[in-house]
Amino acid sequence: MGAGHAVAALLTALILGTLGAVAWAAGGLSVLTEWDWRALRFTLWQAALSATLSAALAVPVARALARRRFRGRGLLVTLLGAPFILPVIVAIMGLIAIFGRNGLVNDSLRGIGLPEMSIYGWQGVILAHVFFNLPLSVRLILQGWQAVPAERFRLAASLDFGPRDIARHLERPMLRNVLPGVWLAVFLVCLTSFTVALALGGGPGATTVELAIYQAFRFDFDLGRAATLGLVQIALSVGALLLARRIAVPAGFGTGMDATGAPPGPGGWRRGADALVIALAAGFLLAPLLSVTASGLPRVGALPADVWSAALRSIVMAVTSAALTITACLVLALAVARGAGRWVEAAGMLPLVASPLVLGTGLFILLRDLATPQQMALPVTVAINAAMALPFGLRALIPAAQALQADYGQLAASLDLKGLARLRLLVLPRLARPLGFAGGLAAALAMGDLGVITLFAGDQPTLPLKLYQLMNSYRMEDAAAASVLLMALSFALFWLFDRGGRMDA
Amino acid sequence: MLEFRDILLRQGDFALAADFTLPQGRYAVIGASGSGKSTLLSLVGGFLAPDRGRLAWDGQDITGMVPGRRPVSMLFQHHNLFPHLTVAQNVGMGLRPDLRLDWAQKDRVAQVLAQVGLSGTAARRPGALSGGQQSRVALARVLLRARPLLLLDEPFAALGPALKSEMLDLLSAIVADTGATVLMVTHDPADARAFAPQTVLVEDGRAHAPRPTGPLLDDPPPGLRAYLG
Numbered sequence: 001m002g003a004g005h006a007v008a009a010l011l012t013a014l015i016l017g018t019l020g021a022v023a024w025a026a027g028g029l030s031v032l033t034e035w036d037w038r039a040l041r042f043t044l045w046q047a048a049l050s051a052t053l054s055a056a057l058a059v060p061v062a063r064a065l066a067r068r069r070f071r072g073r074g075l076l077v078t079l080l081g082a083p084f085i086l087p088v089i090v091a092i093m094g095l096i097a098i099f100g101r102n103g104l105v106n107d108s109l110r111g112i113g114l115p116e117m118s119i120y121g122w123q124g125v126i127l128a129h130v131f132f133n134l135p136l137s138v139r140l141i142l143q144g145w146q147a148v149p150a151e152r153f154r155l156a157a158s159l160d161f162g163p164r165d166i167a168r169h170l171e172r173p174m175l176r177n178v179l180p181g182v183w184l185a186v187f188l189v190c191l192t193s194f195t196v197a198l199a200l201g202g203g204p205g206a207t208t209v210e211l212a213i214y215q216a217f218r219f220d221f222d223l224g225r226a227a228t229l230g231l232v233q234i235a236l237s238v239g240a241l242l243l244a245r246r247i248a249v250p251a252g253f254g255t256g257m258d259a260t261g262a263p264p265g266p267g268g269w270r271r272g273a274d275a276l277v278i279a280l281a282a283g284f285l286l287a288p289l290l291s292v293t294a295s296g297l298p299r300v301g302a303l304p305a306d307v308w309s310a311a312l313r314s315i316v317m318a319v320t321s322a323a324l325t326i327t328a329c330l331v332l333a334l335a336v337a338r339g340a341g342r343w344v345e346a347a348g349m350l351p352l353v354a355s356p357l358v359l360g361t362g363l364f365i366l367l368r369d370l371a372t373p374q375q376m377a378l379p380v381t382v383a384i385n386a387a388m389a390l391p392f393g394l395r396a397l398i399p400a401a402q403a404l405q406a407d408y409g410q411l412a413a414s415l416d417l418k419g420l421a422r423l424r425l426l427v428l429p430r431l432a433r434p435l436g437f438a439g440g441l442a443a444a445l446a447m448g449d450l451g452v453i454t455l456f457a458g459d460q461p462t463l464p465l466k467l468y469q470l471m472n473s474y475r476m477e478d479a480a481a482a483s484v485l486l487m488a489l490s491f492a493l494f495w496l497f498d499r500g501g502r503m504d505a
Numbered sequence: 506m507l508e509f510r511d512i513l514l515r516q517g518d519f520a521l522a523a524d525f526t527l528p529q530g531r532y533a534v535i536g537a538s539g540s541g542k543s544t545l546l547s548l549v550g551g552f553l554a555p556d557r558g559r560l561a562w563d564g565q566d567i568t569g570m571v572p573g574r575r576p577v578s579m580l581f582q583h584h585n586l587f588p589h590l591t592v593a594q595n596v597g598m599g600l601r602p603d604l605r606l607d608w609a610q611k612d613r614v615a616q617v618l619a620q621v622g623l624s625g626t627a628a629r630r631p632g633a634l635s636g637g638q639q640s641r642v643a644l645a646r647v648l649l650r651a652r653p654l655l656l657l658d659e660p661f662a663a664l665g666p667a668l669k670s671e672m673l674d675l676l677s678a679i680v681a682d683t684g685a686t687v688l689m690v691t692h693d694p695a696d697a698r699a700f701a702p703q704t705v706l707v708e709d710g711r712a713h714a715p716r717p718t719g720p721l722l723d724d725p726p727p728g729l730r731a732y733l734g
Contacts, residue, residue, distance in 0.1 A: 094665040100644075206622055406583055407583075407584045408587065409550055410550075410572070410579075410580065410581060410584075411584055411585060411586075411587070412548060412578045413551075413552070413571070413572040414551075414571055414572045414573060414577070414578070415573060415598050415599070415602050416571075416572075416573020416574060416602050417573070417598065417603075418573070418602070420603075421603035421604070422602075424603075425587070425590065425602075425603070425604060426587065429590075430589060430590040443697075
């Protein structure tokens with residue numbers, strides 16, 4: 001239990017100490033400009049709109065997936081989980097390829113004489129948020145649909161319910177339960193949106209608080225204002241988490257999606273409508289990625305050497321970050337399973353309160369007398385990425401560790417199996433799967449992250465940062481190729497870790 | 506000899522008291538559901554600590570001893586084997602929990618596996634064995650550990666009647682071999698009669714001193730009568 005408390009204390013010191021440094025450096029609300037207050041209003045507005053759109057659009061998609069069976073359905077449902085580990089900057093490249101000035105959508109608009117749409121500005125931010133959160137929402141709502149016992153649908157069929165009756169008696173009550181949590185989950189994600197706002201927003205009407213922190217830090221060198229904005233961001237996260245305590249936010253990954261044995265869905269026009277909805281959703285999600293892949297894949301081999309060295313740097317950082325995350329996750333989860341008290345679990349969830357940019361600002365304040373920004377860039381990025389992945393890892397590991405303790409704790413104790421032997425012979429083999437999964441998530445998230453590193457951007461860019469620099473210098477062909485490389489590496493890291501956890505099974 | 510010296514254990518509204526001595530032998534532990542049979546075994550196994558009183562084995566106080574150091578082997582209702590380890594590893598843990606076994610110890614493992622009729626299964630995982638074979642693996646480990654006190658919390662409850670009596674026969678042979686004292690929780694009077702000359706009745710928050718099994722079951726006290734039906 002000692003190790004669990006030590007890790008929890010270290011984590012608490014890291015997060016609260018960093019936030020403390022931010023609060024100490026903050027200059028009071030008076031330093032905030034009109035620009036900053038607009039950023040706050042925009043952050044809330046875009047998060048609310050993104051959440052509403054994602055949840056609303058997800059309902060017909062989830063219903064279509066719930067009541068139809070077709071070839072490739074399982075693959076599609078699995079793909080809906082992919083955006084979680086898809087690097088944000090890669091998705092932005094894809095969205096630009098489809099919705100940008102020379103993209104498919106604007107070509108069509110021009111072709112029929114309609115005005116073009118721009119992907120830059122608030123509409124681009126919303127579009128990208130819906131791109132990321134529509135799949136998450138569909139998965140969560142689909143779980144809700146599949147949690148309705150198949151017997152009830154059979155009962156409805158035996159009572160000759162029409163689609164309207166089913167909607168009224170079965171579907172709407174379920175949606176009333178599920179939708180608030182889905183909305184809030186998306187709202188929370190969008191509240192700390194940085195990369196999307198950095199790449200697609202940025203003007204007076206499309207700057208989030210996270211982006212404002214970056215701008216104050218990087219362009220104005222105004223640490224007091226950056227810190228004050230940091231406090232505003234913390235207040236937002238804490239407020240949203242308090243709200244989340246009242247509404248159960250479901251976890252959106254890792255659960256199986258099996259056939260339920262419900263009767264087939266209604267025929268007629270609804271059949272065509274479902275097919276259309278599924279095709280549209282799949283197209284919206286796949287077209288950007290396929291487009292980037294098509295233009296980037298042939299050029300991957302011709303990428304300049306500095307992109308490859310950035311890739312290598314990113315891999316090392318991602319693996320280090322993942323190793324830190326799984327070690328901390330394992331220690332914390334085992335402590336929680338042995339009844340170490342709620343504060344240990346709370347410490348593991350603490351990163352949810354802090355946003356990466358706030359932590360980055362705080363660590364810079366704490367370390368600025370000890371190291372140059374260039375020196376701290378990579379270690380700080382690794383540490384923050386490891387911390388940010390912790391809550392996701394713990395969600396997978398704590399239940400597994402509790403089951404391990406409940407099932408085999410007494411047997412191990414009665415055989416005097418303890419210490420390293422217990423770790424080697426019992427804990428690691430039994431927890432390999434959730435550990436591999438948590439490590440895969442952590443590695444992929446760290447691989448694709450374009451956040452803290454931008455604060456310190458020096459001469460040692462990570463691959464996402466390198467990609468962003470290529471985009472900014474309009475080297476779009478190299479950017480597309482680097483996107484393909486980054487996407488492949490992120491998915492490969494996830495696969496390797498996850499696969500490693502299943503080797504034994 | 507196992508001594509319960511003025512033991513009292515509380516868990517919320519539930520309490521269990523015990524104050525008696527068990528000389529070497531075989532005992533059934535019987536009582537209604539929720540009466541505290543498993544609690545009594547957990548107390549002896551070291552998974553629960555009494556609020557009052559001492560527990561002693563052959564005169565030595567074992568109240569504060571951790572489960573793995575007690576002179577005890579225990580078989581639980583479920584989860585008696587690690588499913589990710591092989592049969593030989595599961596049994597070998599009875600010799601050294603860290604499984605760093607030398608050749609002589611590996612020979613011992615093979616010997617006890619042969620003794621319970623499981624030669625040739627050493628490299629398999631428990632999931633590849635039948636329920637009866639899994640019970641034999643657990644018994645092989647008991648045999649290897651050779652602790653003087655054996656606690657059984659209905660480990661054979663999920664087996665069919667024929668298999669169960671087969672396991673009890675094997676158990677009798679092992680006990681005859683090692684001379685261990687056995688406490689066996691059961692809800693089946695036939696098991697108690699077949700295996701244990703003496704029975705500890707757990708009723709109304711108290712584990713009672715052992716009485717001869719036959720007479721106790723022929724003329725049970727009212728609470729036990731209601732339970733046995």
